[in-house]
Amino acid sequence: MEAAKKQEALYEEKAAGSIGSAPAEAGRQGEIVIAGLGKVYASKKNRFEALAGIDLTIGANEFVTIVGPSGCGKSTLLRIVAGLDDLTEGSVRLDGDEVVGPGAERGMVFQGYTLFPWLTVRENIEYGPKLKGVSTLERRAISSHFLKVIRLEQFANAYPKQLSGGMKQRVAIARALANRPKVLLMDEPFGALDAQTKLEMQEMLLEVWEKEKTTVLFITHDIEEAIFLSRRVVVMGANPGRILKAFDVKLPAQRTQEVRELPAFLSLKRELGALLKH
Amino acid sequence: MNATKRRKPHTFQIFKDIGGRPFAFTAGFSFLLLLIVWSVLSYAKAVNPVFLPTPDKVLTEMIKLLGTGEYWHHIGISVFRVSAGFILACIVGIPLGIFAGTFKYGEAFVEPPMEFIRYMPAVAFIPLIMVWAGIGEWAKILLIFLGCFFQLVLMVADNTRRVSADLLQASFTLGAGRWKAIETVLIPAIQPQLMNTLRLILGWAWTYLVVAELVAVNSGLGYAIMKAQRFLNTDQIFVGIIVIGLLGLISDRIFAFLNRRLFPWA
Ligand SMILES: Nc1ncnc2c1ncn2[C@@H]1O[C@H](COP(=O)(O)OP(=O)(O)OP(=O)(O)O)[C@@H](O)[C@H]1O
Ligand SMILES: [Mg+2]
Numbered sequence: 001m002e003a004a005k006k007q008e009a010l011y012e013e014k015a016a017g018s019i020g021s022a023p024a025e026a027g028r029q030g031e032i033v034i035a036g037l038g039k040v041y042a043s044k045k046n047r048f049e050a051l052a053g054i055d056l057t058i059g060a061n062e063f064v065t066i067v068g069p070s071g072c073g074k075s076t077l078l079r080i081v082a083g084l085d086d087l088t089e090g091s092v093r094l095d096g097d098e099v100v101g102p103g104a105e106r107g108m109v110f111q112g113y114t115l116f117p118w119l120t121v122r123e124n125i126e127y128g129p130k131l132k133g134v135s136t137l138e139r140r141a142i143s144s145h146f147l148k149v150i151r152l153e154q155f156a157n158a159y160p161k162q163l164s165g166g167m168k169q170r171v172a173i174a175r176a177l178a179n180r181p182k183v184l185l186m187d188e189p190f191g192a193l194d195a196q197t198k199l200e201m202q203e204m205l206l207e208v209w210e211k212e213k214t215t216v217l218f219i220t221h222d223i224e225e226a227i228f229l230s231r232r233v234v235v236m237g238a239n240p241g242r243i244l245k246a247f248d249v250k251l252p253a254q255r256t257q258e259v260r261e262l263p264a265f266l267s268l269k270r271e272l273g274a275l276l277k278h
Numbered sequence: 279m280n281a282t283k284r285r286k287p288h289t290f291q292i293f294k295d296i297g298g299r300p301f302a303f304t305a306g307f308s309f310l311l312l313l314i315v316w317s318v319l320s321y322a323k324a325v326n327p328v329f330l331p332t333p334d335k336v337l338t339e340m341i342k343l344l345g346t347g348e349y350w351h352h353i354g355i356s357v358f359r360v361s362a363g364f365i366l367a368c369i370v371g372i373p374l375g376i377f378a379g380t381f382k383y384g385e386a387f388v389e390p391p392m393e394f395i396r397y398m399p400a401v402a403f404i405p406l407i408m409v410w411a412g413i414g415e416w417a418k419i420l421l422i423f424l425g426c427f428f429q430l431v432l433m434v435a436d437n438t439r440r441v442s443a444d445l446l447q448a449s450f451t452l453g454a455g456r457w458k459a460i461e462t463v464l465i466p467a468i469q470p471q472l473m474n475t476l477r478l479i480l481g482w483a484w485t486y487l488v489v490a491e492l493v494a495v496n497s498g499l500g501y502a503i504m505k506a507q508r509f510l511n512t513d514q515i516f517v518g519i520i521v522i523g524l525l526g527l528i529s530d531r532i533f534a535f536l537n538r539r540l541f542p543w544a
Contacts, residue, residue: 083451084447084451101450102447102450102451103451104451104453107451107452108447108451110448114444114447114448116445116448116466117467117544118466118469118541118543127452128453131452131453131454131458159542159543161543175452176451179452
């Protein structure tokens with residue numbers, strides 16, 4: 001019993017170490033290149049151009065947010081990158097390989113709650129590694145690590161129905177990251193949360209992102225959230241869904257709540273707000 | 279607005295849980311009411327006793343019958359027939375239903391003919407079954423099987439289709455392929471609903487049992503009821519009906535219990 005515990009602690013250390021030094025790992029990049037992407041929803045009666053001429057490159061380990069009015073095709077774009085929807089024109093490449101369907105290297109966090117209700121928090125986090133055939137002990141180490149990161153250790157054996165909305169999204173993020181994806185796709189993951197929880201979640205996400213170093217493509221319609229989180233904000237417009245403009249966020253790399261008061265933050269917020277009004 | 283005058287909550291609140299005790303009490307009261315109506319009608323001789331025996335006569339008859347090995351044999355053989363037909367229907371029907379619910383080709387292949395056959399009364403198959411399977415044990419099991427099978431397949435397919443597409447897509451983005459998604463998402467996700475479906479179908483199985491035992495048998499509860507009818511022995515008919523009701527209730531409770539124990543997450 002004792003020996004097993006020790007072993008687990010050892011593994012945890014090892015796993016934490018390897019997760020921490022992720023960028024050094026060979027072959028793990030995560031550059032997304034979207035080129036000339038178009039999407040048409042066609043039915044017998046009508047034809048709807050949801051996306052047209054999208055060109056966007058997201059560098060490895062970059063954190064990019066997309067903002068835009070409701071219905072401009074943000075989710076559609078993200079789902080195409082995830083491989084859950086088909087594109088009708090152009091291409092999406094991940095590290096040079098064309099994306100053709102969903103895969104473990106592109107993790108996703110959805111707006112709605114999509115934890116598996118029949119699995120405990122820990123089992124949800126271990127779902128991806130288990131599919132990959134990671135050994136039980138190593139899986140435990142991974143889930144323990146992420147339970148610590150999302151600060152839900154005492155809920156390891158709870159079922160999703162026992163969690164609050166914010167806790168569920170934290171687990172969903174951990175579940176996606178436990179799979180060591182090259183890219184993390186997030187579709188308004190904090191949209192349903194109250195203001196305070198949202199701030200906490202944003203800080204936690206940045207903390208995790210700095211540790212795990214994956215590429216993040218994050219969708220929101222909250223301008224402040226977009227600026228606070230990312231290094232680059234992409235603004236989309238509707239009819240057809242297209243990219244209007246991209247902004248580099250010139251703020252300190254270390255984001256604390258104080259950056260929200262900085263002139264650079266406020267002026268970018270004003271600029272984005274003006275652009276989105278039209 | 280007066281703060282001290284708090285409004286008493288309504289007794290009947292939509293979907294509101296009332297707790298175990300009030301529930302059990304109300305259920306008991308409902309049974310009691312049934313018994314009272316029965317008593318009033320029978321003791322007051324409002325209905326001819328040949329048609330409606332008194333509760334105490336039925337009770338003494340029940341105690342008498344349950345004291346005989348012969349009646350337990352009837353119960354045993356009936357339980358066996360119901361179980362065999364039901365389990366066979368499950369073995370074939372559940373995988374077929376999942377298949378039909380998962381793939382559109384499966385739906386197209388399985389469901390239209392089933393929808394068609396489902397509306398043919400199982401009773402109408404009796405002569406055919408007797409031609410096919412004779413009048414032996416298999417004939418009864420086959421009838422129960424047919425009665426359950428088509429309903430079961432359609433309901434399981436429906437359960438499967440109700441699984442949230444978001445959960446499936448989440449599993450895809452976590453690296454699951456089609457078969458893994460079926461194994462690790464579809465099948466766990468339908469289980470609680472599936473148990474409810476099985477509960478309902480088991481009810482059907484008991485109905486078809488009585489139908490199956492009405493023809494050419496000399497054992498089983500249905501037969502006992504038929505025999506009692508021939509002698510206009512309504513006491514025994516009532517005993518038969520009550521025993522079948524009790525057996526159905528017991529199996530139903532077992533399912534409900536299993537559902538709570540096996541799926542605490544639901
Ligand atoms: N399956 C579909 N068939 C037809 N049109 C669709 C389909 N899915 C989405 N659309 C249309 O594509 C457009 C973009 O939808 P999408 O969900 O990507 O918007 P969004 O930018 O994510 O909006 P929101 O901010 O409200 O989530 C919408 O106008 C929608 O009506
Ligand atoms: Mg959306």
